Amino acid sequence: MFGLHYRLEKHGMALLLGIIFVTSIGGLVDIAPLFTIDETVEDAPDMRLYTPLEVAGRNIYIREGCYACHSQMIRTLRDEVERYGPYSLAVESKYDHPMQWGSKRTGPDLARIGGKYSDEWQVAHLIDPRAVVPQSIMPSYRFLSTTGLRTDDLGLHLKALSRVGVPYTDEMVTNATADAIAQAGADGSDGLTTRYGEATQARLFDGDPGKVTEMDALIAYLQILGRLTNAAHANSPPPGE
Amino acid sequence: MSGGAERDPISGYMTTGHEWNGIKELNTPVPRAVWFFLITTVLFAVVWWVLMPAWPLGNTYTKGLLGIDQRQVVQHDLRRAAERMPPWRGAVLRLDYASIQADPALMGQVRRHGAVLFGDNCAACHGLGGRGGPGFPALASGSWLWGGAPEVLAETIRVGINSDHPETRVSQMPAFGRDQMLSRPEILAVLGHVRSLSGGNPGSELGRDLFAANCAACHGEDAHGAVELGAPNLTDPTWIYGGDEETIFKTIFFGRQGHMPRWDQRLSELDRKVLALYVADLAAGGTDGTH
Amino acid sequence: MVAKLTRAERQFALILLGLMALCGLVMAAGANDDLFALHGGLILAVAVGLSFLVISGLDAPEPPPERLAEYYDAPSRVAIVLTMGWALFGLAVGDWVAWMLAYPHLTVDAAWASFGRIRPMHTTGVIFGFGGNALIATSFHVVQRTCRTRLAGQFSPWFVLLGYNLFCLLAVSGYPLGITQSKEYAEPEWYVDLWLCVVWVTYLVLYLRTLAQRREPHIYVANWYYLAFIVVVAMLHIVNNIAMPVAWNHSRAYSAFAGVQDAMTQWWYGHNAVAFFLTAGFLGMMYYYLPVRAQRPIFSYRMSIISFWGITFMYMWAGSHHLHYTALPHWVQTLGMTFSLVLLVPSWGSAANALLTLNGAWHRVRDDATLRFMMVAAIFYGLTTFEGSFMAIRAVNSLSHYTDWTIGHVHAGALGWVAFISFGALYSLTPALWGRQRMHSAWAVEAHFWLALAGTLIYVFSMWNSGVIQGLMWRTYDSGGTLAYSFIDTVVAMHPYYIARAVGGALFLAGAGIGAWNVWMTIRSPDTVSQPAGGDRPLTILAGE
Numbered sequence A: 001m002f003g004l005h006y007r008l009e010k011h012g013m014a015l016l017l018g019i020i021f022v023t024s025i026g027g028l029v030d031i032a033p034l035f036t037i038d039e040t041v042e043d044a045p046d047m048r049l050y051t052p053l054e055v056a057g058r059n060i061y062i063r064e065g066c067y068a069c070h071s072q073m074i075r076t077l078r079d080e081v082e083r084y085g086p087y088s089l090a091v092e093s094k095y096d097h098p099m100q101w102g103s104k105r106t107g108p109d110l111a112r113i114g115g116k117y118s119d120e121w122q123v124a125h126l127i128d129p130r131a132v133v134p135q136s137i138m139p140s141y142r143f144l145s146t147t148g149l150r151t152d153d154l155g156l157h158l159k160a161l162s163r164v165g166v167p168y169t170d171e172m173v174t175n176a177t178a179d180a181i182a183q184a185g186a187d188g189s190d191g192l193t194t195r196y197g198e199a200t201q202a203r204l205f206d207g208d209p210g211k212v213t214e215m216d217a218l219i220a221y222l223q224i225l226g227r228l229t230n231a232a233h234a235n236s237p238p239p240g241e
Numbered sequence B: 001m002s003g004g005a006e007r008d009p010i011s012g013y014m015t016t017g018h019e020w021n022g023i024k025e026l027n028t029p030v031p032r033a034v035w036f037f038l039i040t041t042v043l044f045a046v047v048w049w050v051l052m053p054a055w056p057l058g059n060t061y062t063k064g065l066l067g068i069d070q071r072q073v074v075q076h077d078l079r080r081a082a083e084r085m086p087p088w089r090g091a092v093l094r095l096d097y098a099s100i101q102a103d104p105a106l107m108g109q110v111r112r113h114g115a116v117l118f119g120d121n122c123a124a125c126h127g128l129g130g131r132g133g134p135g136f137p138a139l140a141s142g143s144w145l146w147g148g149a150p151e152v153l154a155e156t157i158r159v160g161i162n163s164d165h166p167e168t169r170v171s172q173m174p175a176f177g178r179d180q181m182l183s184r185p186e187i188l189a190v191l192g193h194v195r196s197l198s199g200g201n202p203g204s205e206l207g208r209d210l211f212a213a214n215c216a217a218c219h220g221e222d223a224h225g226a227v228e229l230g231a232p233n234l235t236d237p238t239w240i241y242g243g244d245e246e247t248i249f250k251t252i253f254f255g256r257q258g259h260m261p262r263w264d265q266r267l268s269e270l271d272r273k274v275l276a277l278y279v280a281d282l283a284a285g286g287t288d289g290t291h
Numbered sequence C: 001m002v003a004k005l006t007r008a009e010r011q012f013a014l015i016l017l018g019l020m021a022l023c024g025l026v027m028a029a030g031a032n033d034d035l036f037a038l039h040g041g042l043i044l045a046v047a048v049g050l051s052f053l054v055i056s057g058l059d060a061p062e063p064p065p066e067r068l069a070e071y072y073d074a075p076s077r078v079a080i081v082l083t084m085g086w087a088l089f090g091l092a093v094g095d096w097v098a099w100m101l102a103y104p105h106l107t108v109d110a111a112w113a114s115f116g117r118i119r120p121m122h123t124t125g126v127i128f129g130f131g132g133n134a135l136i137a138t139s140f141h142v143v144q145r146t147c148r149t150r151l152a153g154q155f156s157p158w159f160v161l162l163g164y165n166l167f168c169l170l171a172v173s174g175y176p177l178g179i180t181q182s183k184e185y186a187e188p189e190w191y192v193d194l195w196l197c198v199v200w201v202t203y204l205v206l207y208l209r210t211l212a213q214r215r216e217p218h219i220y221v222a223n224w225y226y227l228a229f230i231v232v233v234a235m236l237h238i239v240n241n242i243a244m245p246v247a248w249n250h251s252r253a254y255s256a257f258a259g260v261q262d263a264m265t266q267w268w269y270g271h272n273a274v275a276f277f278l279t280a281g282f283l284g285m286m287y288y289y290l291p292v293r294a295q296r297p298i299f300s301y302r303m304s305i306i307s308f309w310g311i312t313f314m315y316m317w318a319g320s321h322h323l324h325y326t327a328l329p330h331w332v333q334t335l336g337m338t339f340s341l342v343l344l345v346p347s348w349g350s351a352a353n354a355l356l357t358l359n360g361a362w363h364r365v366r367d368d369a370t371l372r373f374m375m376v377a378a379i380f381y382g383l384t385t386f387e388g389s390f391m392a393i394r395a396v397n398s399l400s401h402y403t404d405w406t407i408g409h410v411h412a413g414a415l416g417w418v419a420f421i422s423f424g425a426l427y428s429l430t431p432a433l434w435g436r437q438r439m440h441s442a443w444a445v446e447a448h449f450w451l452a453l454a455g456t457l458i459y460v461f462s463m464w465n466s467g468v469i470q471g472l473m474w475r476t477y478d479s480g481g482t483l484a485y486s487f488i489d490t491v492v493a494m495h496p497y498y499i500a501r502a503v504g505g506a507l508f509l510a511g512a513g514i515g516a517w518n519v520w521m522t523i524r525s526p527d528t529v530s531q532p533a534g535g536d537r538p539l540t541i542l543a544g545e
C-alpha cells in the first residue's frame, strides 16, 4: 500500500484523479438516491403552491437572513413535536428553492408559525419585537412597512421557479403581478383563488390599504408556513384530540 | 536525493530519504493504536449498518434488522407519553373546573404547566404572566371581554375572537369617525365622557347623551361592558389599546376589531383546559405567572 | 507589482480589466433591479481602480528575464496584507454580531445593520476573506518551495488573488444590501458564484501546472492537501450553487434543488467546506510551517498517507450529520453518523502526526510563540474533531443541534485551529517574504498568543455552557410530565453567556489587532541585520542541475 502510494505521489495528475475519485463516492451515495427512492418525499395531493405574494415574502425572508436565527424544521423528537407541532415532512418544503431549514435556533422554529398569531401581532412584532416581547433579542424590521413591494417582476420569478420544477402554469406567470396585488388588497380576486385554491388568504396583511408593502409580502409568507399541505397532521393529529 | 535515508537521532527512526526545502519525513510505521481504532470504528459502523436503515439500493434502502425508523420512534414516544399520562393530567381532563380549582395540588401543576404553555403560545400577545401588550388585553387584570369563568375562557381559547373558526366569537367596535356616524366634535365630546368614566375630569352633557345613544348598546348604560358582545368595560383603569386621548380618539374614529387566534388545531383539549384554568388563576391573583 | 510583469502581460491585464469594466457597465446600465446595478457599479469601479494601477506602471522597464529563476512571492506578499485586513474586518464584525445578541437594542436601527444581514458578513469575512487569503498566500509559497520551482504563470497568480478578493468583496458587500441566497456559507448570488468558478478553475490549473514543473521527484504532503482543497472546493461550489436566475440582469436566482434534496446537497457542501476549506487547506499549511519552524522531520510519512486518504474519503459521506432527526431519510443519517465516527481516526492521525513531530523541539515551543501558535492549533484540531465526531452521534446531536453548542464547536475549530495555524504560518512567512530576520516585535507575538488563547477559551467555554443549557431546557420535562420551560425562558438564560462570548471575542480581536500592527511594522522597518531569515534553497543554484 505504501509502495503504491510512493509511486502515486510522483504524478500530479494521478493524484488529482485519485482525489476526485475518492471524494466523489460519498456525495453520490448520499445524494443521488434521494432522487430515485420514491418514499423520500411523501405524497401530498393537497399540496398548494406559493402565491406570487408569498414568493415575494419568501424572498424577503431570504434577503433578511432570518434563517440565521430561525429553523423551519421540526425534528422527530417528542419535545419538538409538543412545542411546535407535528414533525416536518420532506414534502412540505418540496417547492422551497432553496430550503430554509436552518441550523440555529436563536429564535423559535417557524415551520408551523402560519396562523399561530394574528397579522396585527406580526406587524407589531416585526416593527419592534421588544414592544410585544420585552425579552426578545430579535432585530426590528421597521422599514418593511414603509418599503413598497416590487411586484412587476414577479412573473419572471414564477417563470424561473417553473424552470426548476415548480408547476406554475403560464396563466399564473402572466397574472403574477395582478395576483400579488389582489392578495394584499382587501378584496382579493376570483382569479387568485381559482389559480391558487380556495384556501388562499387574501387580506390587508399589514393593515394598511394604502400600498402593497414588503410587510404585506413577508406576513403573507409567514402566515402560510406549515399550511401548504395537511400531510404532516395526518401522522399526528393534534395531541389528545 | 532519494536514497539518502538517515536515522533521526532523537526518535531513532529512519527518514524516507526525501527532502523538500529542508523538510524531511520519518518513515515511522503507523502506530498500532491507529489501526486498532480504525478497525474498531469500522466494525462499529458495520454493525450499525446491519441494525439500522443504512444503504441505498436503487429505489429502496436496507431497513436494518432492528426495523427502526425515526418517525416510528417519535410516534411511539408520543403514544407512550399519552398512555403514561401523569395522574394529574388525567384528573384535569376528567374533573370539572370547580373541583380542579378546589384542589391545591392540581392547581400547582396547572400553574407550572400553564406557565410554559402560556409562555410558548400566548405570552407573545398577552405578555408573560398575562400583563397585556399594546392592543392585546391584560388577562391578569380581571377585566373581561367575554367573561372570566374557566368554561368561558376555554371556549374563547378554542374558537378565538374574530378568527377563521366557524364558531368564532365575533366582535367589532364600529368606526364612528371614518364611517361618518359621528362628527369630530361629537367624538371629542364622547371621548371626554369616556375618560371621565374611569376617573378623569367630568365630561360634557353632550358626551353623556352621545354615549347613551351610540355606545350604551354595546358597552352598557353604565359602561360596564357586555360579555355577550365582547365589549369591554370602560369604567375600570385597564385598557386594551390605551386610555390616553389620542388612542381613544383613534379607537372611536377608526373602530377596533381585535383578532385572537383559534387554538383548537394547535393545542389539545387538555392543554386548553389547563390554559383556561391558568388564565382564570392569573386574574384571581393565584400566581404572578413566573415559575 | 506591475513592474514585475512583462509589457505583453501588462497589456493583457489592461484588456482583461477593460472587459471587466465593460461587464460592470453592462450590469449597471442594463440591470433589472437596483441591487444588480449597484454591484455592476462596484465591479466597474474596481476595474477602473486597477486599471489606473496598471497604467501607472505600463511604461516601467521590462523586467529582467532572470526573474524566472527566482521564486515568485509578490502575490503572496499582497495576499498576506489582505489576510490581515480581512481578519480585522471579519473578527470585528463577529464581535459586533456577538454584542448584538447580548444587547439587541444597542444596534443601528437600519435595514442593512440587522443581525441576519451582518452575520453572513462575519462568516464570509473570516472563512473566505481571512481563511481564503491565508490559504492562497501560503499555498503559493509552499508549492514553490516544496517543488523547487517558480509558479507556473506570471499573470495568473494575480488573477487568482485579485479575482478571489473581488469575489469576497462582492459577497460581503451584497449581504447588507440584501443580495443573498440564504444558503449557509454559500450565500453569494449566482453571478458572484459564476465568477468564483472562473477564478477557482484558474487556481486549480495554476496549481497543477506548478506541480507538473516541479524539480522534486515526489509531491510533498502539504501539496496533497492543498490540491484536495482546491479541487474539492471547486466540485462542492459548482454543484451546490446550480441555480436559475430570474433574468440575466437580475440579482435573484432560484437554486436548482429544493427541499430535502437541497438540504442534503447544501450540507454535503457545508460540511465539506469545513473539511476541505477549513481543514484540508490548513493541514497543508501545518505540514509545511510546523516542521520548518520546529526544525524536525515529520513524525510519520505513513501516517500522513493514512490520514490524507481517510480524510478525503470519509468526510464526503458525513454531511448528513447536520440533518439528524430532520425530514432527511433515516438511512442517510446513519451513513453520516457512522462515517463521522470513523473519520475521527484519520483526523486524530493528523493531529498526532503534528504533535509528535514536535518531539525533540518542545524547548522551541516554550520559547517561540510562533511555534506555540501552531502547537495549540494542532491541539484544537484534535479537540474539535473529537467534539465533531461526538456531536455527529444522533443522540448527542438531538441535544446539541440548533444550539450554541454548535457555535462553540465551530469556534473551537475556527479560532483554535484555523486562526491559530494561520497566525503561526503568517509569523513564519512574513519575515521570510520581506527578507527580514524576524517579526518586528517578539513581545507582540507573545501578547497576541495569550490574548488569542484567552479569547478562544472564553468563547468556547461560554458557548458550551449556553449550548448545553439551552438544549437541556428545551427538552426538560418537569415532575408533572410536561415541558418545564417555554422558549423565551431559554433566550433569557443565554444572556450572560452572550456577554462572556462577546468579551472573549474582543480579546481575540485585540490580539489580531496587535498582530496586524506587528506585520505592518515588520514590512515597514527593514532589519539592520543583513542576514535574512527563510533559508530557502535558492532556485537559481538548482536551476542548472
Ligand code: HEM
Pocket (backbone or CB within 6 Å): A103, C184, C270, C274, C278, C279, C318, C321, C322, C323, C340, C341, C343, C344, C347, C381, C384, C385, C386, C387, C388, C389, C390, C391, C392, C393, C397, C400, C401, C402, C406, C409, C410, C412, C413, C414, C417, C418
Ligand atoms: C472529525 C471532524 C468533524 C466532525 C465529525 C464534525 C461534526 C460536526 C457536527 C456533528 C456538527 C453539528 C451539526 C449540527 O448539529 O448542525 C458540526 C458543525 C460544524 N462544524 Fe464540525 N466537525 C468536525 C470538525 C470540524 C472542524 C475541524 C471545523 C473547523 C472549523 C468544523 C466546523 C464546523 C462548522 C463551521 C459547523 C457549523 C455548521 C453550521 O452552520 O451548522 N468542524 N460539525
Ligand code: HEM
Pocket (backbone or CB within 6 Å): A068, A103, A104, A106, C091, C092, C094, C095, C096, C097, C098, C099, C101, C119, C122, C123, C126, C127, C131, C406, C407, C410, C411, C414, C415, C418, C419, C501, C502, C504, C505, C506, C508, C509
Ligand atoms: C473575534 C472573534 C469572533 C467572534 C466574536 C465571533 C462571533 C460569532 C458570532 C456571534 C456568531 C453567530 C453565532 C450565532 O448565530 O449564534 C458567529 C458565527 C460563526 N463564526 Fe465567528 N466569531 C469570531 C471569529 C471567527 C473566526 C476566526 C471564524 C472562522 C475562521 C469564525 C467562523 C464562524 C462561523 C463558521 C460561524 C457560523 C456558525 C454556525 O452557523 O454554526 N468566527 N461568530
Ligand SMILES: [Ca+2]
Pocket (backbone or CB within 6 Å): A103, A104, C184
Ligand atoms: Ca449554522
Ligand SMILES: [Ca+2]
Pocket (backbone or CB within 6 Å): C181, C183, C186, C187, C188, C189, C190, C193, C241
Ligand atoms: Ca451561492
Ligand SMILES: [Cu+2]
Pocket (backbone or CB within 6 Å): C270, C271, C274, C318, C319, C321, C322
Ligand atoms: Cu459537519
